[in-house]
Amino acid sequence: MKNPLYDFSRAQVAENTQTALSEDGMLLYQMLEYAARSSEERKKTLAGDVYHVSNIGKLIGGAYEKLRNTTENTEQHLLLQRAIRRYLYRNLFVDVRNNHDNLTEEMVIELTHGGYLPQDAVTTTQIKEATKIIRAYRHMYDEMRYLKPSDGEARTWILDVMSVECEWVFSDPSYLFAFMHYAHSHVLGKLKEYNISHESLHVNEIALMYYAAILKNIIKADKAMARAVLVRTYRVNDSTEAFIRLNQDFERISDDKEAKVANALVNKIGAPLRILRAAFFDEDKNKPDVLYKKQAFLAHIERTARQQYELAQSKLNNGIVRSIVFLIITKVLIGVAIEVPFDLWLYGEILLLPLAINLLAPPLFMVIQRFTLKVPGPRNTEALREYIDMTIYERQGVRASGASKGMNTSNSRTLGILYSFFSVAIFIWFAWRLSGWGFNIVQGIIFFIFLSTATFLGYRLSLIIKDLELIQTNQTIAGFIRDFIYTPFILLGRWISGTYSRFNIIAVILDFAIELPIKTVLRRARQWVTFLDEKKDMLN
Numbered sequence: 324m325k326n327p328l329y330d331f332s333r334a335q336v337a338e339n340t341q342t343a344l345s346e347d348g349m350l351l352y353q354m355l356e357y358a359a360r361s362s363e364e365r366k367k368t369l370a371g372d373v374y375h376v377s378n379i380g381k382l383i384g385g386a387y388e389k390l391r392n393t394t395e396n397t398e399q400h401l402l403l404q405r406a407i408r409r410y411l412y413r414n415l416f417v418d419v420r421n422n423h424d425n426l427t428e429e430m431v432i433e434l435t436h437g438g439y440l441p442q443d444a445v446t447t448t449q450i451k452e453a454t455k456i457i458r459a460y461r462h463m464y465d466e467m468r469y470l471k472p473s474d475g476e477a478r479t480w481i482l483d484v485m486s487v488e489c490e491w492v493f494s495d496p497s498y499l500f501a502f503m504h505y506a507h508s509h510v511l512g513k514l515k516e517y518n519i520s521h522e523s524l525h526v527n528e529i530a531l532m533y534y535a536a537i538l539k540n541i542i543k544a545d546k547a548m549a550r551a552v553l554v555r556t557y558r559v560n561d562s563t564e565a566f567i568r569l570n571q572d573f574e575r576i577s578d579d580k581e582a583k584v585a586n587a588l589v590n591k592i593g594a595p596l597r598i599l600r601a602a603f604f605d606e607d608k609n610k611p612d613v614l615y616k617k618q619a620f621l622a623h624i625e626r627t628a629r630q631q632y633e634l635a636q637s638k639l640n641n642g643i644v645r646s647i648v649f650l651i652i653t654k655v656l657i658g659v660a661i662e663v664p665f666d667l668w669l670y671g672e673i674l675l676l677p678l679a680i681n682l683l684a685p686p687l688f689m690v691i692q693r694f695t696l697k698v699p700g701p702r703n704t705e706a707l708r709e710y711i712d713m714t715i716y717e718r719q720g721v722r723a724s725g726a727s728k729g730m731n732t733s734n735s736r737t738l739g740i741l742y743s744f745f746s747v748a749i750f751i752w753f754a755w756r757l758s759g760w761g762f763n764i765v766q767g768i769i770f771f772i773f774l775s776t777a778t779f780l781g782y783r784l785s786l787i788i789k790d791l792e793l794i795q796t797n798q799t800i801a802g803f804i805r806d807f808i809y810t811p812f813i814l815l816g817r818w819i820s821g822t823y824s825r826f827n828i829i830a831v832i833l834d835f836a837i838e839l840p841i842k843t844v845l846r847r848a849r850q851w852v853t854f855l856d857e858k859k860d861m862l863n
Contacts (some may be wrong), residue, residue, distance in 0.1 A: 342615045347512070348715035351505055354604055355611035358501035362606055365495055371448030374428070376435040379852055380845035384436035387841060391833055393648055401545055403439045403494065408486035408547065410434075413839060415461065416478065427454045429846060430489075440493060453492045459560075460485040466563045472570075480550065480570045484560070487551030498604040499542070503552065506537050506596050509714070510589055517588060523583050532576045536585040541593050541600070549573070594703075594793040595710045602627040617716060621708055628707050628791070632698040636785050642787070643693045646780040647686045654682055654773060665765045672800075677766040684770070685777035692781035699792050706793045746811035772819060778809055779816025 344352065347713040354589050389408065397405055410430050427450045434440045510533055514520070521529050531553070538544040538552055553573055559565035576582060602623055603609055613620050658678065666673045750771070757767050 340615050343717040344614060345715060345717045347509055348614060350508055351603075351715060352611045352614050354501040355609050358498045359606075359609050359611075361494055361497035361501070361749070365497060369446060369448050369452060369492070371446035373443045374431060374445045374447050374450055375443055376432050376445075378436075378848050379847065379851070381436040383841065384433060384592065384845065385438050387838065388437035388439075389831075390598070391838070393652060394644070398543055398545075400543065401548065403434070403548060404487050404490045405435060406437055406543075407438050407489050408482055409838070410487075411457070411486055412482055413834070413842070415457075416482075417835075417839070427451075427457065432849070433842065434493075449492050453489045456488045456492065457485060460488070463563050463566065467567065470563065472565060472567055476570075480566070483547035484551045484554050487548050488555075488560075491551075495606070498606070498609070499552070500556070502600050503534070503537065503542070503556070505535055506541060506600075509596065510537065510592065513588065513592060517591075519584060519588060521584070524579075524581055528572070528576055531572060532579070532582055532585050533589070535573060535577055536582065536589040540586055540589045541596055565742070579745070584615040589785065590789075592710075594791050595707055595714065597790055598624060598628055598631065598707055599711065600629055614715065617712075620715070621712055623710055624711050625704055628704045631791055635698050635791060638787050639693060639696055639784055641690055642780075642784045646777070646784070647689050650685045650689070650773060650777060650780075651682075654685070657675060657769065658682065659833045662766060662769055665763075669763065674761060674763075674766070676760060677762045677770075680760070681766060681769050681773060685773040686773065688777045689781060692777075692784070696788055697784055698788055703792055703794055710793060745807075746814075749808060749811050771815070775812045775816035778812035778817055779820055782813045782816070 392402055395405070407430065410433055414426060414429075430453070431440065431450060435442060435445075464477055464481040467481070468474065472480070507530070511530070521532075522533065532551060534556065535549055538549040542548070543551075544552065550570065550573060553569060554560050554566065557565075557569055559569050584705050603611070613623060658681070661676060662681065663673055666678075753771070754767060757770060762770065
């Protein structure tokens with residue numbers, strides 16, 4: 324597999340300037356210029372007549388999408404991609420009777436009604452481009468059926484890439500790819516500094532692994548988005564065999580033990596990269612010339628850091644609310660479907676105390692979690708400023724710092740066994756306590772499932788803050804004890820969350836029992852209205 328290269332000359336940027344940029348600084352400047360050019364070219368290519376979407380079915384479609392997204396608890400930046408994926412899966416692989424006429428137009432209508440796209444934001448040229456993408460990957464899927472991957476793998480890979488590529492038709496990915504190249508170069512430049520060799524891997528595997536680590540930990544991409552970024556980065560979208568090899572390599576390298584080291588390094592130095600992305604990698608913020616005005620640049624970095632702290636506060640509040648709604652909806656559904664009928668069958672009545680604890684404990688835990696989460700302060704801002712200063716600007720004999728060197732990724736088997744023992748003891752204590760409150764086995768299982776899910780959701784929200792931290796505060800004894808007790812529940816919650824995302828029964832019910840018939844009826848209604856309008860035009 325070839326390693327992707329961008330054809331930029333680093334020597335041309337730093338001539339005749341008062342502020343000397345480092346290699347990192349020159350690359351940042353070039354990537355920002357590249358993103359601006361790429362974005363402008365994209366606008367010209369996709370310009371065209373506006374495709375107007377009628378409001379027939381908008382109220383119903385919008386309400387359903389809000390309900391659907393609540394049950395899945397998906398990150399906000401993945402909602403459009405997931406909606407496109409559901410639409411393509413439904414129309415290409417489920418509703419086989421659909422003749423696929425106006426497939427892309429109907430997709431744009433559904434996305435607009437669902438609130439994913441603004442009204443009159445899509446051109447006819449974009450619709451044609453998305454149609455080409457769908458046809459190309461559908462043809463690739465037909466070819467893959469005669470090659471090595473199973474039908475399930477082929478369908479997943481194709482749907483993943485197809486949906487994200489369609490999303491990029493409607494939202495500009497230029498700055499994403501520019502940032503990816505900059506971050507990838509920066510992280511690879513840190514391997515020697517942190518004494519990381521990855522001797523068991525080929526250089527191309529190392530490059531792929533760090534692309535995947537950056538996508539996972541900084542971009543917060545799911546597998547679908549990561550797959551699509553890699554396919555476009557390595558330019559394998561026109562070769563079925565190369566497409567298969569890349570996806571197989573991605574699956575293998577993601578599970579490799581070396582990936583833990585890559586993820587740890589990216590997280591260790593990720594905060595400055597996230598600040599740089601927020602400060603510059605956006606069409607409205609792209610001002611590369613400020614790099615040659617050092618004090619203005621560093622002041623902008625400090626402002627961006629403070630803005631990101633405020634944004635983190637908002638994300639935490641919204642995340643807590645969405646998590647509580649998610650827990651309540653799923654708990655009510657499970658209570659109606661399992662817990663209440665089981666109580667009536669076993670006892671002839673509903674046990675109110677276990678039911679109330681199971682309903683209220685997880686949301687209450689989320690609220691308490693919110694008060695323990697604090698955004699970073701001035702010391703962290705100063706550390707970010709110093710790290711970025713030494714990264715972007717040339718300093719004789721000085722290397723970028725800001726985090727202690729060395730990666731502690733070793734795993735002690737003895738400590739692992741010891742902690743497993745204590746984890747089991749924690750679960751046994753909770754089970755004993757629940758039995759004293761009259762919990763039966765079904766109620767106990769439901770308690771552990773929902774408390775673990777709430778703990779994991781709280782942990783995931785805490786990462787919003789950790790993503791901005793370059794310096795770690797000293798942990799108190801109380802914090803150590805809290806983490807010691809929470810960690811088994813976090814691990815169980817992560818497993819439950821992963822299983823739930825693969826076998827989300829509620830989402831499946833919504834997709835097939837509600838979404839499929841509703842969207843079909845709405846589509847037929849739009850077709851009928853269009854037919855009547857055409858008849859009226861003929862009469863005139």
